[in-house]
Amino acid sequence: MSTHPATASTRPASEDSREISMTGIGSESEREIPDIPPNPVMEALKLNVFYGDFHAVHDVNLSFGKNEITALIGPSGCGKSTVLRCLNRMNDLVSGARVEGEVTYHGQNIYARNVDPIAVRTQVGMVFQKPNPFPKSIYDNIAYGPRVTGMKVENMDDLVEEALRAAALWEEVKDKLKQSAYGLSGGQQQRLCIARTIATKPDVILMDEPCSALDPIATSRIEDLMVGLRDDYTIIIVTHNMQQAARVSDRTAFFTARPDETTGNRTGLLVEFDRTSNIFANPNDKRTEDYISGRFG
Numbered sequence: 001m002s003t004h005p006a007t008a009s010t011r012p013a014s015e016d017s018r019e020i021s022m023t024g025i026g027s028e029s030e031r032e033i034p035d036i037p038p039n040p041v042m043e044a045l046k047l048n049v050f051y052g053d054f055h056a057v058h059d060v061n062l063s064f065g066k067n068e069i070t071a072l073i074g075p076s077g078c079g080k081s082t083v084l085r086c087l088n089r090m091n092d093l094v095s096g097a098r099v100e101g102e103v104t105y106h107g108q109n110i111y112a113r114n115v116d117p118i119a120v121r122t123q124v125g126m127v128f129q130k131p132n133p134f135p136k137s138i139y140d141n142i143a144y145g146p147r148v149t150g151m152k153v154e155n156m157d158d159l160v161e162e163a164l165r166a167a168a169l170w171e172e173v174k175d176k177l178k179q180s181a182y183g184l185s186g187g188q189q190q191r192l193c194i195a196r197t198i199a200t201k202p203d204v205i206l207m208d209e210p211c212s213a214l215d216p217i218a219t220s221r222i223e224d225l226m227v228g229l230r231d232d233y234t235i236i237i238v239t240h241n242m243q244q245a246a247r248v249s250d251r252t253a254f255f256t257a258r259p260d261e262t263t264g265n266r267t268g269l270l271v272e273f274d275r276t277s278n279i280f281a282n283p284n285d286k287r288t289e290d291y292i293s294g295r296f297g
């Protein structure tokens with residue numbers, strides 16, 4: 001079991017495919033993935049999360065390499081979204097949530113007393129499951145973040161265009177920037193939300209099931225976008241869609257939930273963290289194999 005990158009497997013990917021087709025693993029086939037995440041931008045160290053008395057996540061160690069896409073997968077309730085929300089302190093906004101352990105950003109613990117959570121969220125942006133544009137124009141959706149964070153912007157028009165281009169939306173909206181964002185399709189709204197996140201120039205983008213509300217064509221566009229954005233950002237995605245994890249991610253973390261014998265409460269834990277090709281073709285842990293082959297979860 002490799003629950004920490006330091007112990008990540010170095011085995012070559014097996015050629016036999018289980019339910020997930022290895023031909024779908026585009027990310028790694030195009031480039032070398034080092035054994036251990038290079039220049040980790042973020043790390044979770046002995047991360048434990050509680051909601052009141054409920055122990056939701058137990059002792060998670062993860063490392064997120066620069067310009068990599070990491071997928072968090074596992075059955076419902078295993079704590080994927082909880083872990084993701086810890087990475088930019090979104091759990092601070094959940095009443096009763098308590099975080100133990102450390103989450104580092106370039107080596108600095110983001111839960112240290114002197115750290116401003118708003119500053120964390122500027123560096124570590126988030127895209128949610130359901131597209132959630134503001135009730136504003138397309139232009140103002142993008143300009144909003146830079147304005148409220150007081151970012152120094154020489155030319156807002158240029159920044160809006162740059163963000164929309166980066167999110168592969170510019171060509172579709174350049175003639176209607178002043179129109180309401182609500183007039184866009186679901187897939188366009190999600191790309192707008194990605195553009196809105198990019199506009200404040202984060203380092204890391206967290207995505208919590210960003211395609212679950214989208215049709216297959218819109219999903220495919222977002223997946224292409226993620227792979228394109230990887231050159232400039234570190235991306236961490238929660239997905240229920242294993243094909244999606246296999247298609248876009250460089251590394252995958254598989255979580256499960258372990259029921260407490262007395263209370264029956266199910267605490268999430270990390271089972272295995274490895275290159276995506278290893279997780280899907282040659283997992284170390286039987287629980288991973290059972291999950292990805294559809295025998296469990």
Ligand SMILES: Nc1ncnc2c1ncn2[C@@H]1O[C@H](COP(=O)(O)OP(=O)(O)OP(=O)(O)O)[C@@H](O)[C@H]1O
Binds near residue numbers: 051266
């Ligand atoms: N705000 C909250 N208050 C109390 N418990 C919560 C809260 N949010 C999540 N939980 C619980 O924490 C556990 C982990 O939830 P989480 O949403 O992180 O899991 P998940 O793996 O992302 O699930 P899913 O795939 O269904 O979205 C679950 O038992 C859930 O019920």
